Ligand SMILES: O=C(O)CCC(=O)C(=O)O
C-alpha cells in the first residue's frame with residue numbers, strides 16, 4: 492500500500508548532530524512563519540531553510556538519493572524536481588511546539604506540485620517527549636519511527652500531524668519532491 496515508507500539509518504547520529512549544530516547557528520524565521528500562517532493553533536515551530544545555510548550540499552545529495560530509491564521501490568510517482576528548499580523545523584516544549592493535522596499540497600504554484608514528503612528525524616528519540624509525527628493514510632493513524640536519522644516518506648496528500656512537544660526540543664528536516672499533477 493502507498494502509505495508510509497521508512498528508511499532507517501538514512502543519516503548517522505553524528506551526521507544528525509552536525510546538522511543540528513549548523514542549523515542552530517542560523518537565524519530562525521519565526522516572523523515569516525507568522526506572516527505566512529497566523530494560526531498558531533495549526534503550527535508552532537521555528538523554521539530554517541537549509542538553502543540559506545552553507546555546507547548543507549551533502550545533505551541534499553543524500554536526500555535526493557533517498558527520494559530516488561524510495562520512489563523507485565515504493566511509489567513510482569512521476570517526479571521531476573525539488574522545487575523548494577528543505578526546511579528544518581524546531582519544535583520547543585517551552586511553547587508547546589506542534590503542527591496540527593494537514594496535507595502538504597497547497598494552493599500555490601509550487602506547493603501545489605508537491606508529491607512526496609520526506610521527514611528526517613534529527614533529534615535523538617530520548618531527548619524530547621511528545622512531538623510524534625503521525626500519519627493517517629486511511630482509517631488508522633501510524634506513528635513514524637522516532638529513531639534519530641530515520642526518514643519517513645509518504646505521499647504529500649496524506650494527512651499528518653506533529654503532536655505537541657511536552658519536554659525538550661525536537662528538530663526535524665522536511666523536503667518535498669515535485670512533479671506534474673496526479674492523473
Ligand atoms: O516535523 C515534522 O515531522 C513534519 C513537518 C511537516 O509536516 C511539514 O513541514 O509539512
Ligand SMILES: [Fe+2]
Pocket residue numbers: 593594595608651
Ligand atoms: Fe507536513
